[in-house]
Amino acid sequence: MRAWFGHHLHSFLGTLRRFARTPVATLFNVGVIGIALALPAGLCVALANLQGFAQALASDPQISVFLALDTARGDAEKLHARLKEHPGVRAARFVPREQALAELKANAGLADVVESLAHNPLPDAFVVEARDASPQALERLRDELGRWPKVAHAQLDAAWARRLQAGIKLAGLAVAVLATLFALALVAVTFNTIRLQILTRREEIEVAKLIGATDPFIRRSFLYFGAIQGLAGGAAAWIIIWAALLLLNSGLAELSQLYATRIQLRHLDAADSASLLAFSAGLGWFGAWLSVHQHLAQIAPR
Amino acid sequence: MISFSHVCKRYPGGLEALKNITFTIAAGEMVFVTGHSGAGKSTLLKLAAAIEPPSSGSVIVNGQNVGALRARAIPYLRRNFGLIFQDQKLLFDRTAFENVMLPLHINGFERREAARRVRAALDKVGLLDREKAFPVTLSGGEQQRLAIARAIVHRPAILLADEPTGNLDADLAAGIGELFRSFNRVGVTVVIATHDAAFAARLEARVIALREGALAS
Numbered sequence: 001m002r003a004w005f006g007h008h009l010h011s012f013l014g015t016l017r018r019f020a021r022t023p024v025a026t027l028f029n030v031g032v033i034g035i036a037l038a039l040p041a042g043l044c045v046a047l048a049n050l051q052g053f054a055q056a057l058a059s060d061p062q063i064s065v066f067l068a069l070d071t072a073r074g075d076a077e078k079l080h081a082r083l084k085e086h087p088g089v090r091a092a093r094f095v096p097r098e099q100a101l102a103e104l105k106a107n108a109g110l111a112d113v114v115e116s117l118a119h120n121p122l123p124d125a126f127v128v129e130a131r132d133a134s135p136q137a138l139e140r141l142r143d144e145l146g147r148w149p150k151v152a153h154a155q156l157d158a159a160w161a162r163r164l165q166a167g168i169k170l171a172g173l174a175v176a177v178l179a180t181l182f183a184l185a186l187v188a189v190t191f192n193t194i195r196l197q198i199l200t201r202r203e204e205i206e207v208a209k210l211i212g213a214t215d216p217f218i219r220r221s222f223l224y225f226g227a228i229q230g231l232a233g234g235a236a237a238w239i240i241i242w243a244a245l246l247l248l249n250s251g252l253a254e255l256s257q258l259y260a261t262r263i264q265l266r267h268l269d270a271a272d273s274a275s276l277l278a279f280s281a282g283l284g285w286f287g288a289w290l291s292v293h294q295h296l297a298q299i300a301p302r
Numbered sequence: 303m304i305s306f307s308h309v310c311k312r313y314p315g316g317l318e319a320l321k322n323i324t325f326t327i328a329a330g331e332m333v334f335v336t337g338h339s340g341a342g343k344s345t346l347l348k349l350a351a352a353i354e355p356p357s358s359g360s361v362i363v364n365g366q367n368v369g370a371l372r373a374r375a376i377p378y379l380r381r382n383f384g385l386i387f388q389d390q391k392l393l394f395d396r397t398a399f400e401n402v403m404l405p406l407h408i409n410g411f412e413r414r415e416a417a418r419r420v421r422a423a424l425d426k427v428g429l430l431d432r433e434k435a436f437p438v439t440l441s442g443g444e445q446q447r448l449a450i451a452r453a454i455v456h457r458p459a460i461l462l463a464d465e466p467t468g469n470l471d472a473d474l475a476a477g478i479g480e481l482f483r484s485f486n487r488v489g490v491t492v493v494i495a496t497h498d499a500a501f502a503a504r505l506e507a508r509v510i511a512l513r514e515g516a517l518a519s
Contacts, residue, residue: 007410207391210353211452212380213408 007220015224018197026229029193033186033233037280038240040179041268045241047172049265054164061157063142065126068152075150076124082148083126088141091129097122123152135162183283186233190226190287191294197222198295205299215296222292223285230284234277242267303329303460303491304350309359311345311515319345321516323359327493329459332486334502335495337512343495344388346512347462350493351383352376364459381409384453384490386463390445392437398424398448399433405456423455427481443474450481460491467501479505 019026065083067076076094083092100122105114130141138156146154198205205218245265252265268276304327311320320342327333335343348354349361352368361368364382371379392401402423406416424430427447429440437445446466453461463482467475475498483505486492496502502509511518 004410006412010407203391204393207393208404208408209377210351210380210385210387210391211405211408212377212383214374214377217377217408 007217011221011224012228014221015228018221018225019228026232029189029229030232030236032189033230033280033284034236034240036182036185036189037234037237037276038244040175040182041237041276042241042244043171043175043178044272045245045265045268047168047175051165051168052266054168061130061138061162063128063130063138063145064155064157065128065145065151066153066155067124067126067150069123071124071150073124079148079150080126083128083145088131088137088144089128090131093127095125095127097124100125183279186230186280186283187287187290190229190284191291193229194222194226194288194291195295197225198291198299202299205296209299218296219289219292222296223288226288226291227281227285230287231277231281233284234280237280238268238273238276303327303331303364304493305362306346306349307360307362309349309356309361311342311349311354312357319515320349320356321514323517325510325517327491329491330486330489332482332492332505332507333494334505334507334509335493335512336499336502336509337497337518339497340514341512342515343497343512344464345515347464347493347495351385351462352379381405381456382459384456384458384461386449386453386461386466388465388468390449392445392449392452394437396436397433398429398435398437398440398451401437401448402452402455405452409456411456419455423451426454427451443470443477446470446474446478447481450478454485454490458490460493461485463492463494465496466494467496467498475501476504 067079080092080094083089097120101114101120104122105111128141128145130138132138142154142156145151208218245267249265256264267273305325307324309320309323310318312318323342323346335346337343345354349356349368350363352363352371355369360370363379366375366379368379393404396404399420402420403416406419411419421430421433424433427450429444429447429451432440432444437448440448450463450466453463461482466482467478470478479501482492482494494502
């Protein structure tokens with residue numbers, strides 16, 4: 001057991017030394033793997049953020065009912081009562097036009113524009129929450145409310161968010177395809193580096209075989225090499241995404257100040273980070289294994 | 303310890319390197335395999351060390367039929383041997399110390415014990431003060447002695463040497479011969495292939511003479 005552990009430690013340290021001996025080549029290999037992984041992983045992060053955003057919007061589907069501009073307050077109150085009695089409506093909130101203007105003024109940094117208006121261009125409105133949140137029911141309710149007298153327009157607020165969600169699902173599929181391709185690229189890169197390693201260490205392998213090294217013994221240092229290179233590539237990808245988010249978030253901070261909301265992109269959480277690293281190390285190991293399997297048998301001592 | 307019976311070795315292309323060879327080498331014996339170049343000396347050693355399989359006949363080492371061994375068992379058989387090659391096969395990107403360390407590392411020795419043994423082996427061949435030297439900086443005789451140190455460091459039961467004095471002058475060759483004699487004295491079975499009849503005669507050991515792939519005597 002001790003000897004076994006010693007063997008592995010020795011292989012591990014030997015591999016690190018080998019990396020240190022060719023720092024430039026190592027850096028480039030790790031860089032290539034890092035970029036190859038950063039693309040799909042970065043897209044995953046973007047999608048996760050977008051999804052969180054869309055879910056927050058879509059979770060509470062509302063119908064905005066805008067009244068005609070010339071509606072008298074009394075008519076509006078009658079409509080309010082009718083809405084409350086409607087079996088499909090869970091709640092209806094009246095937003096008078098003055099309040100809407102005040103909110104607009106406070107919210108969106110448009111105070112100057114609102115100040116300069118001669119009269120209030122906004123209509124009275126209701127914000128209606130439906131009892132049944134399924135898209136079909138919502139659309140039916142919207143159409144019905146839109147046909148009521150004095151109603152100028154009824155709008156399903158969450159419709160675009162739902163469409164966005166469907167779009168995200170599709171994009172997720174595209175990312176999965178992309179991730180598969182880049183995973184293959186990682187395996188190919190490792191395959192080739194290991195092939196070169198085996199060629200340059202041919203003599204060493206030959207001598208080791210002559211002295212009585214078993215195949216697993218010889219394989220081990222190459223497998224370590226592949227796994228460590230993959231792991232380093234995964235770490236590089238993580239750093240690339242982290243740096244990109246840092247850059248984007250500083251830009252977003254400005255933007256979100258304008259909209260008086262807080263938009264912040266989140267990095268991979270601990271579990272996802274760990275699986276990124278495990279995945280990249282595993283792929284590196286696999287590439288090395290394929291290469292070793294392919295090339296080691298060709299080296300027979302003479 | 304090593305026994306060949308009716309061993310033939312043909313290479314693809316029809317070259318018959320060994321023809322119907324039968325002999326036995328007892329444990330603790332010192333034996334020279336002599337003959338001109340091309341007589342089959344190297345082939346004989348390769349067959350003994352399971353580097354190549356015989357075409358027919360059987361090679362028995364330590365009671366194991368080498369030709370019938372599974373590929374996975376061969377490394378363990380080889381650990382019984384100390385091999386010294388004609389071209390030495392030193393690793394030029396490693397120091398003398400690391401070269402000698404290799405067999406111990408493969409055999410799974412604990413590091414401290416291994417370092418102690420490496421120094422003992424280097425001391426035995428007179429290279430203790432060169433342990434940090436790379437093989438290129440060593441002279442021909444020193445390289446040969448380094449190869450010997452690597453072959454004996456794991457204390458093998460059998461030492462197989464292929465032309466160990468191939469390109470050394472007579473004085474150096476005599477020194478190497480003494481070294482082999484001293485290993486033999488502590489019980490190691492020593493088999494040396496050489497074309498140098500004088501070298502073999504000086505050490506007064508049994509001789510297996512080969513001529514064109516067949517036993518000459």
